[in-house]
Amino acid sequence: MSEKGRSPHSSPVEISISEFFEKNRHILGFDSPQKALYMIVKEALDNSLDACEENGILPDIYIRIAKVDQDRYEITIRDNGPGIGRKEIPNVFGKLLYGSRFHAYKQSRGQQGIGITAAVLYGQTTTGKPSEIITKRAGDDVAFRFVLGINVKSNTPNVMVEEPVIWDQKSGTEIKITARARYHTGKQSVVEYMRETAAVNPNMELTYDDPDGNRMVFRRVADMISRTAEEVKPYPVGLEIGEIKHLAGQSSRKTVREFLVGDFSRITPGIADEILSFAGVDIEKRPGKLTTEEISRIKDAMRKVNVPPPPLRCLSPFGEIFIRKGLMNVYGDLKPSFYSKPVERKPSVYNSNPFSVEVGFVYGGDLPVDQQIRIVRYANKVPLLYQAGACAITRAVQETDWRPYGLEQRGGNGTPYGPLILLVHVYGVRIPYTSESKEAVAPVPKILEEIKAALRTAGRELKRYHQKSLKRKKAYEKFNLVGVMLPEIARKSASLLGRSVPDIDPVISKIANVLFITEDISKSGDRVSVTCHVFNYTKQIRSFRLVAFPPVGNIEGTDEFNIEKLESSRRIDIDFQVSDVKGNYPGTIYYFKGIDPIHVLGAEPLPADWKVSGIEVEVGDS
Amino acid sequence: MVILQKDVEMKLRSIVEKIYGDLMAGEVPELSLPSRTKNNIVLDEENLVWRYGSQMVSRKASSTDGAGYLIKTIYVIEFILDMMRSGKSSTLREMYYISEGWNLGKFHSQSESNLTAEDLEVVSNLLREDFKLRPEENGASVIGNLTIEERNRKGIFKRINCKDDVGDAGYQIPYSVEEDKLRIVSGDADFVLAIETGGMFDRLVENGFDEELNAILVHLKGQPARSTRRLLKRLNTELNLPVIVFTDGDPWSFRIFASVAYGAIKTAHISQYLAVPTAEFVGITATDILTYDLPTDRLSEHDVDALNSELKDPRFNTDFWKSEIEIMLKTGKKAEQQALAKYGLDFVTTEYLPEKLSQLGVIRR
Numbered sequence: 001m002s003e004k005g006r007s008p009h010s011s012p013v014e015i016s017i018s019e020f021f022e023k024n025r026h027i028l029g030f031d032s033p034q035k036a037l038y039m040i041v042k043e044a045l046d047n048s049l050d051a052c053e054e055n056g057i058l059p060d061i062y063i064r065i066a067k068v069d070q071d072r073y074e075i076t077i078r079d080n081g082p083g084i085g086r087k088e089i090p091n092v093f094g095k096l097l098y099g100s101r102f103h104a105y106k107q108s109r110g111q112q113g114i115g116i117t118a119a120v121l122y123g124q125t126t127t128g129k130p131s132e133i134i135t136k137r138a139g140d141d142v143a144f145r146f147v148l149g150i151n152v153k154s155n156t157p158n159v160m161v162e163e164p165v166i167w168d169q170k171s172g173t174e175i176k177i178t179a180r181a182r183y184h185t186g187k188q189s190v191v192e193y194m195r196e197t198a199a200v201n202p203n204m205e206l207t208y209d210d211p212d213g214n215r216m217v218f219r220r221v222a223d224m225i226s227r228t229a230e231e232v233k234p235y236p237v238g239l240e241i242g243e244i245k246h247l248a249g250q251s252s253r254k255t256v257r258e259f260l261v262g263d264f265s266r267i268t269p270g271i272a273d274e275i276l277s278f279a280g281v282d283i284e285k286r287p288g289k290l291t292t293e294e295i296s297r298i299k300d301a302m303r304k305v306n307v308p309p310p311p312l313r314c315l316s317p318f319g320e321i322f323i324r325k326g327l328m329n330v331y332g333d334l335k336p337s338f339y340s341k342p343v344e345r346k347p348s349v350y351n352s353n354p355f356s357v358e359v360g361f362v363y364g365g366d367l368p369v370d371q372q373i374r375i376v377r378y379a380n381k382v383p384l385l386y387q388a389g390a391c392a393i394t395r396a397v398q399e400t401d402w403r404p405y406g407l408e409q410r411g412g413n414g415t416p417y418g419p420l421i422l423l424v425h426v427y428g429v430r431i432p433y434t435s436e437s438k439e440a441v442a443p444v445p446k447i448l449e450e451i452k453a454a455l456r457t458a459g460r461e462l463k464r465y466h467q468k469s470l471k472r473k474k475a476y477e478k479f480n481l482v483g484v485m486l487p488e489i490a491r492k493s494a495s496l497l498g499r500s501v502p503d504i505d506p507v508i509s510k511i512a513n514v515l516f517i518t519e520d521i522s523k524s525g526d527r528v529s530v531t532c533h534v535f536n537y538t539k540q541i542r543s544f545r546l547v548a549f550p551p552v553g554n555i556e557g558t559d560e561f562n563i564e565k566l567e568s569s570r571r572i573d574i575d576f577q578v579s580d581v582k583g584n585y586p587g588t589i590y591y592f593k594g595i596d597p598i599h600v601l602g603a604e605p606l607p608a609d610w611k612v613s614g615i616e617v618e619v620g621d622s
Numbered sequence: 623m624v625i626l627q628k629d630v631e632m633k634l635r636s637i638v639e640k641i642y643g644d645l646m647a648g649e650v651p652e653l654s655l656p657s658r659t660k661n662n663i664v665l666d667e668e669n670l671v672w673r674y675g676s677q678m679v680s681r682k683a684s685s686t687d688g689a690g691y692l693i694k695t696i697y698v699i700e701f702i703l704d705m706m707r708s709g710k711s712s713t714l715r716e717m718y719y720i721s722e723g724w725n726l727g728k729f730h731s732q733s734e735s736n737l738t739a740e741d742l743e744v745v746s747n748l749l750r751e752d753f754k755l756r757p758e759e760n761g762a763s764v765i766g767n768l769t770i771e772e773r774n775r776k777g778i779f780k781r782i783n784c785k786d787d788v789g790d791a792g793y794q795i796p797y798s799v800e801e802d803k804l805r806i807v808s809g810d811a812d813f814v815l816a817i818e819t820g821g822m823f824d825r826l827v828e829n830g831f832d833e834e835l836n837a838i839l840v841h842l843k844g845q846p847a848r849s850t851r852r853l854l855k856r857l858n859t860e861l862n863l864p865v866i867v868f869t870d871g872d873p874w875s876f877r878i879f880a881s882v883a884y885g886a887i888k889t890a891h892i893s894q895y896l897a898v899p900t901a902e903f904v905g906i907t908a909t910d911i912l913t914y915d916l917p918t919d920r921l922s923e924h925d926v927d928a929l930n931s932e933l934k935d936p937r938f939n940t941d942f943w944k945s946e947i948e949i950m951l952k953t954g955k956k957a958e959q960q961a962l963a964k965y966g967l968d969f970v971t972t973e974y975l976p977e978k979l980s981q982l983g984v985i986r987r
Binding site for chain 2: 477480481484485486488489490492493494496497499502504506507510511
């Protein structure tokens with residue numbers, strides 16, 4: 001150790017948490033003016049969504065970013081949440097580590113009680129300006145307006161104004177922060193954050209006014225309240241001694257036995273007896289009187305006894321529909337050819353905190369083939385846009401060998417290449433992050449392992465698709481053979497020899513084993529008459545359902561047709577009309593259902609997202 | 623080898639008849655032809671050249687590849703018949719470009735169109751000259767005391783002596799060297815030396831090697847064109863001259879020798895017109911590299927693969943070649959002809975070739 005770095009008179013000086021973060025703001029993610037803007041919006045939006053979700057409210061959010069001068073912006077975020085009690089306000093916004101959820105045992109977006117206060121602190125530090133908060137609870141006549149900052153030395157709120165105001169909103173909270181910031185709209189921007197958040201929160205209506213006076217509205221496309229996590233008692237297995245001690249100290253139970261049964265989840269009286277006899281602790285002892293030694297024995301005994309897995313009520317996955325929306329938001333107009341069924345792992349436990357992983361993906365179609373796959377990361381329903389390299393999700397993808405599943409990957413590690421968008425959501429109670437700014441999931445072995453297991457399941461799904469599409473490619477070649485090449489051989493050989501063109505149907509039925517769908521169209525005005533021909537070149541009788549989708553115009557009458565018992569070598573014709581066709585009619589797109597895709601040429605399997613709408617964004621002036 | 627146009631037409635039409643007939647009979651159209659791989663070449667005892675064996679491959683319209691092949695074949699036949707009727711001819715490259723307009727019959731590369739033309743030769747037992755198809759001039763040339771008559775564009779046979787009537791570049795070998803185009807009048811030489819590279823050909827010319835050792839020098843220009851090989855064959859049979867091949871010392875050059883001596887795998891159907899079974903290889907051998915301590919390059923992975931594949935090639939199944947290939951694999955080294963310049967510009971003509979040629983018994987020292 002060198003003596004040089006140490007001042008001879010140094011003695012430890014106690015600094016407050018606020019002072020510490022003021023000097024180390026990168027730890028909270030406020031490391032550049034660009035990033036700071038993103039963090040402020042993110043913290044406020046996450047809080048609003050948590051509050052609405054917990055209270056069963058469909059979120060209505062308003063965000064405005066206005067330019068004050070060269071490098072300062074005023075950021076306003078308003079929600080229709082339950083509002084915050086007047087007495088709570090100073091602590092929630094003006095004291096670091098004051099979190100209502102800090103000790104709650106459930107999955108939520110925010111958890112440490114740092115985020116929004118850090119935003120207030122950042123604004124104060126960079127502009128000298130306090131923040132402004134208006135909040136109103138349902139049923140109250142008036143709202144309260146606060147102007148406050150943080151007393152950095154003592155980590156206490158510094159309230160400058162507290163006054164009742166009239167607010168025409170039923171309930172909700174609005175926060176206005178002025179901060180040094182830089183605005184941009186590309187990757188890792190506030191706009192991208194809003195878009196990815198909107199994608200997986202389709203029940204949110206978000207109105208956004210940007211600094212240039214443009215308004216963007218992310219429409220609510222689903223009226224359901226998202227599946228919310230319930231608060232549960234701590235899961236005993238894996239808790240640290242200190243945590244058990246803390247709970248024991250707080251407990252109002254009279255005996256250890258009651259304490260175990262009443263203050264933890266999954267412990268029945270029988271299990272409690274087992275634990276205590278294992279640990280050699282008197283079941284009648286008061287929880288507050290337990291020695292550290294006894295608690296340590298109880299902790300070890302909990303591992304030996306068979307405690308059922310943690311309750312699932314405290315976890316809230318996206319579920320299939322929201323995952324599809326999240327993916328749809330990324331691929332946009334580029335239609336993939338395959339939509340996977342999302343993979344949902346059974347919950348696991350990390351440090352006695354239940355967590356789980358879900359994975360969804362889309363593949364092929366218009367997605368670029370020669371680029372790295374896209375990884376869309378979410379943790380507790382929050383999109384992760386920064387620190388990809390440090391994140392457990394990225395690491396798990398890179399440490400998985402994707403080659404057996406049909407992706408290109410040099411050496412079997414690293415980000416693979418291929419037309420794949422992968423959405424990975426890690427959710428749970430107290431997810432470990434790499435930093436306080438919660439930008440990346442910490443790559444702890446247990447979580448990495450679970451993500452990898454989910455990825456492998458997804459990989460197997462991808463492989464099955466590859467095998468099927470290979471069969472389909474072969475079928476497509478047959479289409480070409482039957483519909484184009486054989487007729488050409490017949491025509492060309494006949495014309496060269498100066499003879500009549502032979503009938504090739506017998507030859508076709510020798511090579512083809514497919515249903516073959518083509519159409520004839522005729523247009524008059526803006527109406528198109530379509531005759532769809534369905535040939536059965538297979539050897540069996542076929543029944544299935546055909547859906548006609550005109551890319552332009554409107555189909556008259558039904559767009560679904562039942563094809564019943566079409567015999568081998570027979571043809572059936574279906575007539576329908578398409579109206580309001582302006583310009584050229586590019587031909588009908590046909591989908592089918594109820595038959596193996598390898599048998600059908602000229603139509604696609606009905607996509608999984610058929611008639612599911614994506615996020616709707618309207619752009620206009622504010 | 624002169625065949626009437628009427629017969630050519632009939633043979634080509636009969637190929638299309640086969641396809642049409644299959645369709646009429648409700649059968650999947652199909653053409654079969656000898657497999658043109660090294661696994662299907664056999665020694666023709668009578669002519670001592672390698673020819674295609676009895677393995678057949680089928681091109682059947684039950685796959686898109688097979689159907690595409692049949693369509694292309696019909697287009698090529700139609701194109702040839704049109705040329706015959708209008709008295710035109712075209713190069714293989716021109717045909718490749720013309721196929722742009724053939725829709726499903728379009729070729730994706732020139733090697734594909736060349737292969738189809740060769741297949742037609744195999745199936746019809748005709749030569750592409752009969753089809754009015756010819757290769758590009760490839761610039762291979764001859765220097766030496768050889769007198770020939772070549773028919774020019776006006777149809778007049780013009781006499782040329784390949785030593786006195788040509789410049790340093792020599793006499794350019796035309797694309798066809800058949801009797802109706804080129805007549806061999808006389809030659810005064812002890813042997814023919816066929817040389818792979820232009821650099822070495824020029825060195826021997828500058829050093830006056832042809833006059834000094836009484837040789838006809840032929841520049842092969844890499845893997846020799848058909849007409850170059852055909853001319854070597856005619857010099858060998860009509861003037862009774864031994865043919866000696868002089869190439870780089872690497873696996874690809876060994877293949878050049880094999881195609882001169884035994885016939886190329888791609889053209890094994892006409893080996894008896896092209897191959898000179900008595901041709902001998904003077905070098906550079908793997909042994910030469912050691913004996914003369916020549917500057918070398920390391921064998922690439924690709925080279926090693928080529929050598930290993932030659933060990934399985936029936937044309938190289940002789941004690942001499944097996945031992946040479948194994949030595950090269952063992953030393954891992956290859957050398958160019960010009961590596962001989964290590965010992966001076968004259969070394970090749972005053973030392974190396976005289977020594978090696980006398981070992982072969984071609985000259986007496």
